[in-house]
Amino acid sequence: MDEEAQREAFMSALVTEHFVLSGSRTATIVEANGRAAIYLSTVSSALVALGFASQPLIRRTPSCQEATSR
16 A cells, blocks of 8 residues: 555544544433433422422411411
């Protein structure tokens, strides 16, 4: 192989390696974003459920205080 063919082969291998690493990085970022989205939706759902669960307690508390003061 002459020097020009070696350079072309080297550049081809370098570009291929770059694309492989770039694809791997993209897959990692996509997976991390998916996990973060699942985590945030779980936390959000838990907070909404907690708000709904505490709502009757908040509404009953003043009525109970008025009933006991009479």
